[in-house]
Each structure stands twice: as C-alpha cells, then as structure tokens.
Amino acid sequence: MVRLQIGDIIGYKPEVTSSWIAAMVKLGAKQRYTHVMLYLGNNEIIEAGEKGIGIRKLPTLNEEDFSVKRVNWTLSRTKKDKLKKVALSHLGQPYAFHQGLYLFLYKWFKNNKYVKWLLKILFKVDGKYFLNCSEFISRVYDEAVGVDLSLELHDFTAPDDIMESSLLKRIY
Numbered sequence: 090m091v092r093l094q095i096g097d098i099i100g101y102k103p104e105v106t107s108s109w110i111a112a113m114v115k116l117g118a119k120q121r122y123t124h125v126m127l128y129l130g131n132n133e134i135i136e137a138g139e140k141g142i143g144i145r146k147l148p149t150l151n152e153e154d155f156s157v158k159r160v161n162w163t164l165s166r167t168k169k170d171k172l173k174k175v176a177l178s179h180l181g182q183p184y185a186f187h188q189g190l191y192l193f194l195y196k197w198f199k200n201n202k203y204v205k206w207l208l209k210i211l212f213k214v215d216g217k218y219f220l221n222c223s224e225f226i227s228r229v230y231d232e233a234v235g236v237d238l239s240l241e242l243h244d245f246t247a248p249d250d251i252m253e254s255s256l257l258k259r260i261y
Contacts, residue, residue, distance in 0.1 A: 091261050093147075093157065095169040097128040098226055098238075100156045100252040122156075122248035125222050127176055127229060135176045137225040142182045150261065157261035158252060160236070168234055175233040176225075185219035223248045 101124040126136040132147045150157070164172070198204040220228065223246040227239045238254045239246040251257075 091157070093128045093130075094159065094164070095128060095130045096160065096164050096172045097260070098158045098251060098257065099126045099128060099134060099147075099150070100124070100158065100248060101126070101154060102156060103154050120247055120249045122252045125226050125248050125251050127172075127226055128157075129173055129176065135180075137179075137182075137184050137220045137222040139184055141184050142179045142220065142225060144180070152261070155261070156252060156259060158254075158257035159260050160234075161256055161258050164234070171233040172229060176229045179220065179225065179229070182225075183219050185221045185224070221246075223251045226251050 100122040102122045124136070126134040128147070129135050129144065133144050134147050135142065135144050148155075194204060223239075227237065227246045227250075230236050230238050236256060238256055239250045
C-alpha cells in the first residue's frame with residue numbers, strides 16, 4: 090500500500106450501504122462515493138460524520154471500497170500544517186443531515202435553474218453551521234490552500250465532485 094500523506098483524501102465507495110445517509114447519497118443522489126475523509130497523519134482521519142466533525146483512526150483500506158486521492162502538486166510542510174490546522178478548527182461542527190435532501194434534489198433537478206438557485210442559497214446560509222463530508226473537505230482545502238476541489242459549486246459539493254476533481258490524482 091502507498092504511504093499516506095497529510096491532506097490525502099479518502100473516498101468510500103461501498104457496493105452495499107449500511108446507513109440511510111449513505112443510501113440517500115449513493116442511490117438518491119446518484120453518487121459512486123458515499124463519503125470522503127481527510128488524512129491527518131499518525132494513522133488518523135478527520136471527517137464530517139453523523140456525530141459532527143471528528144477524528145478517528147484510519148479505517149482498513151481495500152481497493153474495492155476505498156480510493157485515495159492526492160493533489161497534483163507537492164504540498165509544502167507549511168501547507169500540510171495549515172490544512173491540518175484548518176481541519177481541526179472545525180472539530181465538533183454539526184453534521185448536515187438535512188443536506189441529503191438538497192443533494193438528492195440537486196442531482197435530480199440540476200438542469201432546473203430555479204431549483205439550482207434555491208439550493209445554492211440554502212447551502213450558502215446553511216453551510217455556516219452544518220457541513221456534510223464533501224463540503225467539509227472542499228472548505229478545508231479552500232481555506233487552507235486557496236484551492237476549490239469541487240467540480241460544481243463550492244458550497245454544494247458531493248463526494249463524487251471531490252473524488253473526480255481534475256486537481257487530484259489517484260494514489261490508491
């Protein structure tokens with residue numbers, strides 16, 4: 090297995106989902122990935138999960154369920170430290186359970202300009218207080234490095250938007 094670095098993004102892409110949130114993301118929002126996490130070093134990740142933003146041990150990675158991506162350029166030690174600091178500044182922020190509905194609506198009605206406009210406003214206001222996993226990763230990279238990893242809207246980011254970003258390369 091490849092050696093992980095601070096700032097690596099781990100995407101979870103299970104065939105079978107074990108939670109209602111993952112099912113909504115995978116089936117309802119048409120996502121390949123159901124969750125993204127940020128590697129902090131020392132075998133730890135930080136993620137926006139059901140209990141809010143928190144740190145836990147790195148899960149056992151296998152290629153069937155996980156993919157690891159890294160930015161296409163070398164992050165300096167200073168940038169890695171800043172990524173970690175910004176990520177840790179969000180600890181305890183609540184998870185955005187209700188944003189699953191927004192994601193569902195967006196993926197099914199993204200060609201409707203009124204739905205897209207409404208959801209963008211809701212996420213802008215909502216994202217100050219609640220974060221989903223992909224929005225958290227996008228925000229950390231934007232605040233720490235000045236890079237928007239999302240493919241569509243910074244404040245409305247799905248796991249696939251992060252994992253399919255042209256700014257990332259697959260390392261595992």
